[in-house]
Amino acid sequence: MTGLPVRGVIEGFYGEPWSHDERLRLLADLGAWGMNRYVYAPKDDARHRARWREPYPPDEAARLGGLAEAGRAAGVELVYALHPGLDMVHADEGDHAHLAAKLRALHALGIRRFALLFDDIEYGLADPRDRAIWGEGAAGSGRAHGATCTRVETEVLAPLGLGGTLLMVPTDYAGSGRTEYRDGLDETLGRDIGVMWTGDDIVVGEVTAAHVRGAAVAFGHRPLVLWDNFPVNDFDPSRAFLGPLVGREAPAELHGILANPMVQCEPSRFALHAVAAWARDAGAYDPATAAEQALHAVAGQDADALRPLLAAASAWPPSRAQHPALAAAVEAAFAGDRSALDPLLADLRGLAGLPTTTPLLEALRPWALAGGLTADVVEAAVAGDEDAVVAAWEAARTATHGLARDIARAAAERALGRPVPDPVKVVTGVPTAG
Numbered sequence: 001m002t003g004l005p006v007r008g009v010i011e012g013f014y015g016e017p018w019s020h021d022e023r024l025r026l027l028a029d030l031g032a033w034g035m036n037r038y039v040y041a042p043k044d045d046a047r048h049r050a051r052w053r054e055p056y057p058p059d060e061a062a063r064l065g066g067l068a069e070a071g072r073a074a075g076v077e078l079v080y081a082l083h084p085g086l087d088m089v090h091a092d093e094g095d096h097a098h099l100a101a102k103l104r105a106l107h108a109l110g111i112r113r114f115a116l117l118f119d120d121i122e123y124g125l126a127d128p129r130d131r132a133i134w135g136e137g138a139a140g141s142g143r144a145h146g147a148t149c150t151r152v153e154t155e156v157l158a159p160l161g162l163g164g165t166l167l168m169v170p171t172d173y174a175g176s177g178r179t180e181y182r183d184g185l186d187e188t189l190g191r192d193i194g195v196m197w198t199g200d201d202i203v204v205g206e207v208t209a210a211h212v213r214g215a216a217v218a219f220g221h222r223p224l225v226l227w228d229n230f231p232v233n234d235f236d237p238s239r240a241f242l243g244p245l246v247g248r249e250a251p252a253e254l255h256g257i258l259a260n261p262m263v264q265c266e267p268s269r270f271a272l273h274a275v276a277a278w279a280r281d282a283g284a285y286d287p288a289t290a291a292e293q294a295l296h297a298v299a300g301q302d303a304d305a306l307r308p309l310l311a312a313a314s315a316w317p318p319s320r321a322q323h324p325a326l327a328a329a330v331e332a333a334f335a336g337d338r339s340a341l342d343p344l345l346a347d348l349r350g351l352a353g354l355p356t357t358t359p360l361l362e363a364l365r366p367w368a369l370a371g372g373l374t375a376d377v378v379e380a381a382v383a384g385d386e387d388a389v390v391a392a393w394e395a396a397r398t399a400t401h402g403l404a405r406d407i408a409r410a411a412a413e414r415a416l417g418r419p420v421p422d423p424v425k426v427v428t429g430v431p432t433a434g
Contacts, residue, residue, distance in 0.1 A: 006256020008037025017042035031074030065109035142184025176214030206247030243314025244274035308347035381415035
């Protein structure tokens, strides 16, 4: 298999973690698509992050062991990521003992790759014992995090025969230049420890060769793995991102990609299939071709029925218009030409008739129903029926899921000549990070 050495998925979002059955189904697919890593890092698994010192109870431990076994069968290595950064005291031998015990217990379950995460925490070391050793501010944090990773590599993993396999996420995970934190990290982090990085920002439209090369220098030319916050939606779970990966370059300095998917596992498959194609051969990758291949691979016999939904939910980055064809058709309709608009509205309303006979179709059902709500807003707006616009927008904005809701809002505001209330958003956690 050609392509990047590390090709995979990181379950690293905020919100309800995926189910065991969802992970098992996805592992089988990842192997078939040429992926080779699945990183277990759900922020809301308390024993991954908030209560990282605690061992897993027997039933949860057995499931993790089962994931490792299923991954091996599929050709996908399970990487268990532990997040001690919230409250670890790096100068405390007891905390190092907890860290070592946790990793050794996971190794006993059959897990052979690990990562340490220090994302989404404050810069600076809270405990004076740490500050006395590693220093103040961001540079002190970098030194402490690097030293802990190096100690785990040499004292825990190397004796298990796993030297040279550790990954880490720094606190300073976005941006491509040198910083005080990164300079501190470079002083203490082992040369073979891989660094995960999200690009020039947290959620990005593009990752250029210049971004990658800048980050490679900033992190001391260690193995650099892109933690790609695509197609993640934990910042707004009402939205779906079902389109292909776009705007990515893979120079020689990039060691791998780990895509951080949506809170909803099944719909994430469309984007992840495209990520796999890019990771296998970035030079030959074409987003339109990847999107078509993903549609058929993921949806199977339901591919054609799902085309209108994907057309409305394929834009990336999140700031882009969600359904360009619909936006153009609405503009033409306000000018008196509805020829393009009417079939698109019929397609959106027709999504409500999709069955729920597979896990994928069941998971997509809320967005399928939202298509009709958007169609109602647009229809009323183009007709100039202000009362109907107000009622239709209220239904669309308060729905738990939205499909091309930005276009519905723009049409409503145009028809009413004033702003309309914001959509209701359910946010699962702090902004997505690395």
